[in-house]
Every structure is written in C-alpha cells, then in structure tokens.
Amino acid sequence: MKRVIELARITVKQAIKERSFYVILIATLLAVLAVPVLYSFTMFEVPRVLAGFALSYTNFAVLILMLFLVMNLSQTDLDRKTLQYVISLPIRRRDYVFGRFLGFVFFACILIFFILAITVPFVALFSRMRPDAPFYIGYYFLYGVFLLIEVALLVAIALLFLSLTSRTIVSMFGVAGCYIVGHTMDEVAEFLRTGTGMNMPVFSKAVIQVVRYIFPNLALFDVKTAFIYGKGMDGMSLFLSLLYGVLYTVIVLLLAVVLFEKKEVY
C-alpha cells in the first residue's frame, strides 16, 4: 500500500504542476464573472439557468482536464519510455496501475471541490435575489460525487487502454469512444423501441444490445438535468447508479491490472 500511495502522491504532484490545471482555474474565475451577466439577461427561471450553467461548466472543465491529464501523463510514460524505468523501480506492476488510478481520482476530487467551491457561492448568492426556486447545497455535493464516479470510471478505462496498447492514438480514440457510446446508448435504446427501431435488422439490434451491455452507461451519472429541473430521482436509483459505477470501475481496473502484469513495455 505504501508504494501505491507513493505513486498516487507523485501523480497528484505531476498533475498539479501541469499548466492546463491553471488554465482551467483561470477559466473558472472567468466563468464566475459570467454569472452576473447571465443574471442580468435572465428574466425567468434564474436559479435553474445559473445552476445549469455552473454544473455544465464544472462537468465540461473537469472531464476535459482529467481526460487530458490522464492521457497526457500515462501515454507520455509509454511514448517517452519512462514507464520502462518506473516499473523497474521497487514496485509491483499492479502498484503502478492502482497508484496512478488513486492519484488521478484524488486529483479529480480536489478539482471538483475547487471548481464547485468557486462557482456555487455565486450561484447561491444570485439565486437568493430571486427566490422563485429553492437552492439546495446538498444537490451540488451529490452532483460532485456522481461526477467523480464518472471520472474514476473513465480513468480506469484509460488505464485499461494503457495496458492494452502502446499507441497513444488508439488509447485516445478508445477512451473518447467509450465516453460517446456511454452517453448516447440510452438514446439508442430508446430509438430501438420506436417504430423505425423495431423495423431494424435483427443483427443490427443484436449488435446494439451487445454494445449496450459491454460499454458503461455513463448517462446514469449525469444527474445535473434531474437536479436542475427537479425530475424524479429517488434515493434507491441514485444508490444503484453509484453501485453500478463503483463495480464497473473495479472490474475495469482489475482487468487493466491483469493485462498490465503481462504487458511487454517497449
């Protein structure tokens, strides 16, 4: 565990020193300045517009930065042969996978906390001026947890690709593909239930079903719309979504470890 923590610590240190981290922090401060502007343009539904803006921005900033960091740091290890050196150090190969994972997830925690800590007080302040909808801080906390689960799952997928291939481009498209499929498959499943979908060839429908069960359903973690518009999300479905995310992440991570143990690092 000591070695895993050491690798996690080095991952966080590397991530904090990446220039893109500071770009995102500056962009967040600029985004906060946009809150009063949005407020002045908005006639109705002010809290919802502001909350939607804050959560969508957080989602975008965290996912973009995390994907960039994970791909950049992990693949640089491969491309520049740093990985050969690192796995020759007194660590087990699995320590590298777990250490990197924990480091990235911990960094994502810090990032989500910072971005929400900067944006949410502004949203709260402006929402109180127009009390036509209540402001619940708990929603933002839950939103942060779900975003973290999605990031953790994507980090595990990126590490799986690192174990599978030595080509950065394959990993990048792989992770991006998982993200897109993961967020759209619910809509595709919905389409299959329509008249046009029902008339599709059986083979195509079977392929879609297989893809649906293999790829993670990332739409489950996108709770911001439900929170903003107060759509029904009961505690049990939130809990099951969290459980699904955690289990999926653990399985992908274990698969990454098994493959990484056997990987020849050129």
Next chain:
Amino acid sequence: MSAVNGNVVEVTNICKTFKGDLFQKPFSALKDISFEIEKGESFGLIGVNGAGKSTTIKIILGVIFPDSGEVKILGDSPGALKVKKKISYLPENPVFYENLNGEDFIKFVGRLRGLEGKVLRDEVERWLFKVNLEKDGKKPLKKYSRGMIQRIGLAQAFIGNPELVILDEPLNGLDPLGRRMARDLIEETLRLGTTVFFTSHILEDIERICHRVAIIHSGRILRFVDVKDLKEGLEEVFIRTLEEYEESN
C-alpha cells in the same frame, strides 16, 4: 545475499524475437544468450547499435520477457518485488517525471527503496551533492540540461545502496568532468561490494571500470574478455571480434 553460486545475475539461453508491425518481418533481437555476473563484479556489455544490449537489460529488469531461456537475479525471477528492492537502473537517454524537481524525484526513488525520515533527507542531500546538483535540487527536471539529467539519473541509481546497479550508457551526455565524476561514483560503489552491469559505446570507460566484458553482436555473445588479461586495447579486440564474425558469416 540470496544469489545462487555467488552469481547476482544468471542469464541462460535466452532468445527474444520482436514480432513487428503488420507489414514488418519479425526481428530476432537475442539468440541464445548466456552469461553470469558474480557478486561485486563490474560486467560490461559492448556492441554496436542494435546489437541487443538494451534488450538484454530490459529482460533482466523484467520489463519485457524472453521467448525462451531463463533469467535469475539474486536467485529469483526478474520483476519480483524482492529483487527490485535490491537493484537499480539508469536507462539510456533517461526521461524521468519532468514536472518534478530533482529533489522530489530522488526522494520518490529513495522512499521506494525503503528510506524514510531523516535518513531519506540526508541521503537525498548527500547524493545531490555527490552529483553536483545540490544547487539545482529545487529546479524542475524539465529545466535540466542533458548532462544534469544524466547526473540525477546516476544519483537515483545509487541511492539506497542497491546490490546490483544496471547502467545503460551512463556516460552519455556528460562533459569530461561529469564523466570523471560518474566513473568515480561507479568505482566507489564497486569498492563497497556492489555489482555493476554496464553498457557503453565508450570502450575506454568500459576498459577502466569493468572487470569482465562480453561482446554482443546481432543478438549473439561473440566473446568474453577478462579486462586484466588484455594485451591490447579493448577497441582492437572488439573490432577484430566483429570482423572475424562478419567473415565467418
């Protein structure tokens, strides 16, 4: 010492072929390589580019795996944690974590080698001083020159007193003073009983530092040379060995 027969490294009949990409032919990098390195010995592996030196090192480190044959390091399989705790490695043209500064990087390696607290701090300070980087410890590695990277690479290789030090072209990128410093460090570590496995293109350095040398070419070891028995320069022996091999093939 857990090594069998006093050998720190035992490489027996290893072969390695790289499959290559879709339209590339497989490349046989190592063909039936065998050698041993005794405790406290300084062993050099010399050969032209692509001869198989780095592939041999990567197999010894457990970074890649042989197709056949066996490797034992300190009596165990390469890649085993208890082996890794006793060995260190300086890669050829190393790229370390560039966002870290020199001090943090050496601390990271020291911690992984089991150093903690004051001992760790003292050792980091000592090794930064030994490689003349005591004033640059807080600088990020990405701002280091090639020679500085090589020196920090030597410091990380020696910190924590490993039993086996594997150095792949350790004198690359060093100026004459840096080369002298590196040679002194290697000689000092040999006096402490550490085993050194060394590759270099600079045969003069090999001749000075190594007790025994293997000449590798096209994935085969052509000759072992005891440096103390040399009656001519290592360079002449090396060139003649390659010429004899080319003539016979």
